[in-house]
Every structure is written in C-alpha cells, then in structure tokens.
Amino acid sequence: MTALDLERATIAELVPVIKAKKLSVADLTKRFLDRIDRYNPALNAFQTVTAEDALKQARALDRDLRAGNWRGPLHGIPFSIKDNLATRGVRTTAGSKQLANWIPDFDATVVEKLKTAGAVILGKTNMHEWASGSTTINPYYGTTLNPWDRNRISGGSSGGSAASVAASLCLGSIGTDNAGSVRHPASLCGVIGLKATFGRVSRYGGVLGTGGFSTDHFGPFAKTVKDCALMLKAIAGHDPKDPLSSREPVANYTGAIGKSVKGLRVGLISGYFDEFMSEAVRGAFDAAVGQLKTLGMKVVKLDIPHTDLIAAVQLATSRVENVATAHEYLKNSPRDYSAPLFYRHIKSLLIPADVYVTAQRVRRLICDSFESAFDKVDVMVAPTVGSPAQTIDECRQGFAIVDGRRVEMQDERGTTGTLCTIPFNVTGLPAMSLCCGFTAGGLPIGMQIVGAPFDEARLFQVGHAYERAAEWHGKRPKLDG
Amino acid sequence: MEEQVYRLSAQYGWNLSEDEIHRIVAEAAVQEKVLERLKQIDLAQTRPVMGVFKAHRSSPGNRRRK
Numbered sequence: 001m002t003a004l005d006l007e008r009a010t011i012a013e014l015v016p017v018i019k020a021k022k023l024s025v026a027d028l029t030k031r032f033l034d035r036i037d038r039y040n041p042a043l044n045a046f047q048t049v050t051a052e053d054a055l056k057q058a059r060a061l062d063r064d065l066r067a068g069n070w071r072g073p074l075h076g077i078p079f080s081i082k083d084n085l086a087t088r089g090v091r092t093t094a095g096s097k098q099l100a101n102w103i104p105d106f107d108a109t110v111v112e113k114l115k116t117a118g119a120v121i122l123g124k125t126n127m128h129e130w131a132s133g134s135t136t137i138n139p140y141y142g143t144t145l146n147p148w149d150r151n152r153i154s155g156g157s158s159g160g161s162a163a164s165v166a167a168s169l170c171l172g173s174i175g176t177d178n179a180g181s182v183r184h185p186a187s188l189c190g191v192i193g194l195k196a197t198f199g200r201v202s203r204y205g206g207v208l209g210t211g212g213f214s215t216d217h218f219g220p221f222a223k224t225v226k227d228c229a230l231m232l233k234a235i236a237g238h239d240p241k242d243p244l245s246s247r248e249p250v251a252n253y254t255g256a257i258g259k260s261v262k263g264l265r266v267g268l269i270s271g272y273f274d275e276f277m278s279e280a281v282r283g284a285f286d287a288a289v290g291q292l293k294t295l296g297m298k299v300v301k302l303d304i305p306h307t308d309l310i311a312a313v314q315l316a317t318s319r320v321e322n323v324a325t326a327h328e329y330l331k332n333s334p335r336d337y338s339a340p341l342f343y344r345h346i347k348s349l350l351i352p353a354d355v356y357v358t359a360q361r362v363r364r365l366i367c368d369s370f371e372s373a374f375d376k377v378d379v380m381v382a383p384t385v386g387s388p389a390q391t392i393d394e395c396r397q398g399f400a401i402v403d404g405r406r407v408e409m410q411d412e413r414g415t416t417g418t419l420c421t422i423p424f425n426v427t428g429l430p431a432m433s434l435c436c437g438f439t440a441g442g443l444p445i446g447m448q449i450v451g452a453p454f455d456e457a458r459l460f461q462v463g464h465a466y467e468r469a470a471e472w473h474g475k476r477p478k479l480d481g
Numbered sequence: 482m483e484e485q486v487y488r489l490s491a492q493y494g495w496n497l498s499e500d501e502i503h504r505i506v507a508e509a510a511v512q513e514k515v516l517e518r519l520k521q522i523d524l525a526q527t528r529p530v531m532g533v534f535k536a537h538r539s540s541p542g543n544r545r546r547k
Contacts, residue, residue, distance in 0.1 A: 355519065
C-alpha cells in the first residue's frame, strides 16, 4: 500500500488494511520510524526511540496475523508512551534527573494492555519534569516544540505525547493528567486528549511523585474521537494492581459514535471559565457552541456553587499527595530537582494536615454540585486552555501579553494554564479536549466536553458529531520548511 | 513559618541559603492565603472525599436505576 499518507492515517482507517494484510505491521512501523528520524530531532517529542524493539514487535504481530490471530483494532498500530509510565526494559525517567537511569522490569498496566491489544510501542515521550508543569520545557531532556509553530510550547506535562500525535510520528499516545496534563497539550497541539472518569483506567506503573493519588488520571491522545474511543476500550477496566481502579463495566464506546445528538442538553457553566478566556479562545468556543446548537443540542446555563474554591482544593490535594511520595528524593537528591520544583515541594510540606482534610470536605461540596448539574444536562462544555500556545520566550520570562493585558504563567493558585482543566481533576469527571478552531496565526484551540461519571460513551457521541460537522481534525501542521 | 523552613532544612540536610529561605517563606505566605479561603465556608454537615470514586453513585447505570 504505497499510497499510505501517514499524516492523514487514522487507527480506524488502518484497521481493515492491516487485518486484510494489505499493509504489513513491519512496513507501517518502519515508515513511522523513518518519520521519527526525520522530524523528531527538531521537535524533541520522543525522548527514547525503541526502534529495534518496535520492529521485533511488528514482525511478531505479522506472524500472528498470518496465523489467523488478529488481536483487535489496535493490532499493529504504532504508539508512543509518556516517560512517567513504566516500560519493561526501557528507560523511564519521568522527565527527572533522579530517574535518568531507571529501567523498570515491568510494564505499567496501560502499557501491558496496549501490548496485549497488539500495539507497537515506538518509544517514550518527553514531558515536564516530574509532570509538575505545563510547558514541557525540561531542564534535563530539552524542550518539546509545538508542531504548529516551533517557537511555541507543546503544553504539558505530556507535551511529547501530544506533539508526537500532532506531528504524525505515531497514531496515538498515552499520557497522565493530574491537573490537565493530557488535555492541556492536546489543546495546544490540536489533537484529542481524554481524561476518563477517576478509576476508569488503571494507574499501576505510573511513577510515584508525578501526580496526586486522588487527582491523577491516565489517558489517550489520538487524532480523531473514534481512535480515542478505540484506545480507551483497550486500556479501561478494573485492575487488581490498582486498588483505586473501578469495577464499573467498560461500555461499548464505539457504539455511541455516529448516533444523533439532537435533543441532548449541553451545559455551559456560568462564571468560572469566563475569567480565563482570551478573545481568540472565546470566539472559537462560542462558535463551537453554536455548532452544537446547529446539530440540535439544547444549551442550558448552569450555576455551579463553590467553583471559586476549585484551585485551592486542587492545590492542597495534589501537592500534599505528591510530596508525600518525594521524601526519599528530598533526603537523598534534593538538588537534582530544578530549583522551582524543589521549592514547591518544601512549600507543600508546610501545608498542615487539617488543611488537607478541609480541602477534601470542600471537594465533597464541589463534587456534589457538579454531579447534581448532570440532572439538568447530558454533557458540559468548557474551554480547555484560556489562550493558545505561548512562545518559549514568554514561558521563560513568566508572562505573556494576551489581548493587551499581562497574563502570568504562575500565580498564587498555581499554573494559570490549567485553571480550565483542574475542575475535572478535583471532581474526577471524564473530560475530553478536542480542537474547536484556530487562531488567525494558525494555532489550535481546544474545547472540553465533560460527562457524568463513567459516561465516556456520551463524550464520544457528542465529540464525534462535532468533529464531523466542524472538520478541524483534518488540518495538519506543516513540518517541512 | 520561617522557623518551620529552618527546621525542615536541618532535618533533611538541605543547607538552604538565607535567600532561598526568604523566597520560600514569601511564596508559602501567598499559598497560605489561598488555602485560608477553604476554612471560610460552613462544612458542619460535610464529610470529606476520601477515595470514593471506585463506584460512582451517579454513574449512568446507577442514575438509570433511580
């Protein structure tokens, strides 16, 4: 199949091609590895490329096919994995200096599930140091550049994963999302990024210290909503190795795709998100809501109490839970943290226990408020990030000028770029970011579709209907020149 | 708070400089103000969220059973 265009290829389109043996897995893998050779030196999306292992996996999968053993829709599909997910025999750094030479002897459950489903793992992707920021400007492994504009960040902390999918260096990736680390870079790179309901995807094998116990989630990146649904189906489900994983049955996610959304109710949350939206994001988001109305959805305004306390709850929860796993490094290699992260951990140690518990009580009020809102709506929508990708220089200076006003990258609430995503880490609700437009300068803008607990199928139904109507997913960054 | 930072520095053997301690204390004071807001609402009848997401009471299946 010589006419294969890797930039346009999707998982769903390749399934029948691979299954019918019109394209060998080895050939597909080689083509993606060639593309990584060509573009990764400039983008720095992959930190480790496992070419030899990938080709070995690919040849084994071809043998499986010849023997009549097709493993399912991910058979032979090339993926990347964020570098804070354990991969057997492959260095896993978590973007840190401390783990620069750690080679796990086991796979994280998500990696194991992907492999069982027939995935080919091309390598590990760059990330923000210890997943503790949203730029993927990493002092030890370099900066991952945005495929749409190489002067700009890819977002984070899973910036390498998002960039690898946006640049078509693979067909999907797995990242982690403690405050928006899947959805934020997905938005900045114009791809799909999903954080499913808390407990939906096992977190066994994630590097401790790269997210809070109760706020972190693992999730897929893909080019289309359907591909994302195929990936979630493969990685979701109860895992005895993760005591916080759910026993809720895994739904038929692809079954929801293609169903009409006419008559469904979409909630717009008043107040909270308005503060963060730039003019460009506001314009694209409003147009997307208009598109959902055109598709027959009914818009419902929602007043959700206590949203003003979300940032404080997230801060108290994720930082305390995170630092609780950092004692060994704080004792033995504290100066191997970058200075800002070292100081942040010290500040986290100063948060009293009663504040942590109070935060969990306030969190209960917030969770109840959001869950009650789902009596009135089927999904909610919100911007993913308040403004498009900043330049690397703006991130280094700590602020950007947006619509004529100064926007700090950090303020007293934490990273300002994730203020639109943290409500769904605090509540555990499923949230998917997908492209809802571009700035005049050609930078992607993202919108979140948020569902009731374990209602990921509804996200795919609405997301797919929007994607087909808006057609933003067909745009690709120009990597040459 | 400054005393706490000195104590942590000694306990962990960080040898923080005076400049570093002042910076951390100043940033921690800002953090404390954000967190103080959590104590300003009535939580008398509110139990904390503690690992509750294993089975959501309002998952689609449960909601349908209502």
